[in-house]
Amino acid sequence: MDIYEENGHILMNSDVFDGLRLIPDGSVDLIFIDPPYNIGKDFNTTKDTWKTDEAYLQWSYSWIDICIHKLKSNGSLYIMTSTQFMPYYDIYIRRKLAILSRIVWRYDSSGVQAKKYFGSLYEPILFCVKNEKDYCFNSDEIRVEAKTGAKRKLIDYRKPVPAQYNSTKVPGNVWEFPRVRYRMEEYENHPAQKPVALLERIIKASSHKGGLVLDPCSGTFTTSFVCEKLERKSIGIEIDETYYQIGLRRVLKKDAHNGKPIKREPKTYEIVTHTQMNLFERAAYHG
Ligand SMILES: C[S@@+](CC[C@H](N)C(=O)[O-])C[C@H]1O[C@@H](n2cnc3c(N)ncnc32)[C@H](O)[C@@H]1O
DSSP, rough: OOEETTTEEEEEEEEEHHHHTTTTTTEEEEEEOOOOSSSOOTTTBBBBBOOOHHHHHHHHHHHHHHHHEEEEEEEEEOOOOOTTTHHHHHHHTTOOOOOOEEEEEEEOOSSOOOOOOOOOOOOEEEEEOOOOOOOOOGGGGGGGTTTTTTTTTTTEETSSSSOOOSEEEEESSEEEEEOOOOTTTTTOOTTTTOHHHHHHHHHHHOTTOOOEEEEESSSTTTTHHHHHHTEEEEEEEEEEEHHHHHHHHHOOOOOOETTTEEEOOOOGGGGGGGGSHHHHHHHHHHH
């Protein structure tokens, strides 16, 4: 296991169970879990495929239980998985936590879509708390534009004194954020990277500045990256070394690990080929 701890952020290169063992019970304010979905993605070290559905669920239930122990009594947990496994997660978790929202993260896709059935354009997220009567929800931090009533300057006659509709509102449970695409600034080389905007909403809503946020399957460490921007502390665990190094670069601004440089791979359109260089650039290139 490799661990870096700096400026309130702990990054671990380890299996989820080994990493979780190091975290004291009852110490975490918010957990965001975006595990492998058992849909066959290639995560370098692991292949996102279990022999049976039951094996995937048993593996998931084991770390879900441990994560719940890590939460403070007023803590919150957000969890994602594929549409086909979310019903099982939901039934399992609702016996242990209060599920306050069943969120749909909806996105559009310009890629090839299913032609013989209805292609999937959303991912489900559960928002759960340990104690329905005591949990953090910073509704003012995440308000969005209220497009209908306020824009049309409608009057709400249901109020004791009729007044214009509010111009902002707390978002509902259908969230629209574009998926991370190759040309986006935040893109990293990972097949399931989540958008910064999605994590911003979750972290702003369900934690305070200085609070501790845990992500046990961190991928490119989007959660820790957003925590750093929003002045939260974070713990991220990731089994794959290449993704861990992305985290070291993104969160802790490291440019080397174990003596080897860690650089963001240039995008294809950033690479200037020899033929594209002008005369002066070619001269400089050749010294
Ligand atoms: C869906 S991705 C997470 C993506 C992440 N939210 C992001 O924004 O980049 C799931 C991650 O879990 C990691 N993973 C798979 N098995 C693991 C294990 N046993 N312990 C820790 N991480 C694991 C994979 O390498 C993968 O990066």
